[in-house]
Amino acid sequence: MRKPACAALAVMMTMIFSPFSQAGQAWESYKARFLMPDGRVVDTGNGNVSHTEGQGFAMLMAVASDDKTAFDKLWHWTDSTLKNKSNGLFYWRYNPVLPDPIPDKNNASDGDALIAWALLKADARWHDARYSQASDAITKSLVARTVIRYAGYRVMLPGAQGFNLNSEVILNPSYFIFPAWQAFADRSHLQVWRELIQDGHKVLGKMGTGTANLPTDWMSLAAGGKLTPANAWPPRMSYDAIRIPLYIHWSSPQSPSLTPWRSWFGQFSREKTPAWVNVTTNEYAPYMMEGGLLAVRDLTMGQASGEPDITAKDDYYSASLKMLVWLADQ
Secondary structure: OHHHHHHHHHHHHHHHHHHHOOOHHHHHHHHHHHEOOOOOEOEOOOOOEEEHHHHHHHHHHHHHOOOHHHHHHHHHHHHHHOEEOOOOEEOOEEOOOOOOOOOOOOOOHHHHHHHHHHHHHHHHHHOOHHHHHHHHHHHHHHHHHHEEEEOOEEEEOOOOOOOEOOOEEEEOHHHOOHHHHHHHHHHHOOHHHHHHHHHHHHHHHOOOEOOOOEOOOOEEEEOOOOEEEOOOOOOEEOOOOOHHHHHHHHHOOOOHHHHHHHHHHHOOOHHHOEOOEEOOOOOEOOOEOOHHHHHHHHHHOOOOOOOOOOOOOOOHHHHHHHHHHHHHOO
8 A cells, every 4th residue: 555655645746846846947047047146136128127026036936946046046135135124124126237236225015025925935845944934024024014004995005115195005006916915814814914915806996997997007095095096107007017917816816806807808819919008098008918918918818828938038027927927827
């Protein structure tokens, strides 16, 4: 009986880990293109700056690829270079060509959440409690610095500074990283994470604007509860908002919150889906989705196609979306 039992165990372990340990050529291509030897991820579409978002993306990919060497480089650079010791979060942007590479001392809550989530996954894979302890410290700071109750909702602000304007708060719904929030809820058992998930879906359900019935990249939540596109940004569903269906699907592929996205994508043929839409004027982008944007569309429509091909045409963001779609689809 031993051999069948061992075989069954081997099959079970393969089912658990293989989607997150066989990243193969896609991860190697991503590393070669965007990961510097010191552990910094470069945004090739944006002057080779770095963001906490990109560090978190790559940390998730490294865990998924069972690449502890790369993960530790990523985490060490992030922790030693971007950590704001005064509040336990991370400076959101690093520009290596400036005299002060970090002129803006604010954080970005999505980057912080991605880093913390990747650290939890790292402990689960490599059994090093230091990772999860670091994650716990970040999530504690996130709750203390960026989570508020406003207009009847529990919401996470995009950063610790500058987004609570008293008469309104500015939200970025692509920062609602539902699978990360669920992981934090499962670990901490704190009600705040479950409230963020529940209210995040409620808020998203009321963000649909215009004929497209979609949120914009940046939204305003007024004290009275009204949700409108935020004034300081174009009223577009664009390069930020495309991550909304990615994170919804990653958390719950059958979520009703995906319905408006499927309706929007479904009215266009795959190759003729506009890259953005102005929800106020219903103006479409003069160019179509491709690369990572198209990968998110495919995931949302149930048409994801396995390991991505990271091509020379893909900049950092396109390649990142392709990789994240692959992880979300496992």
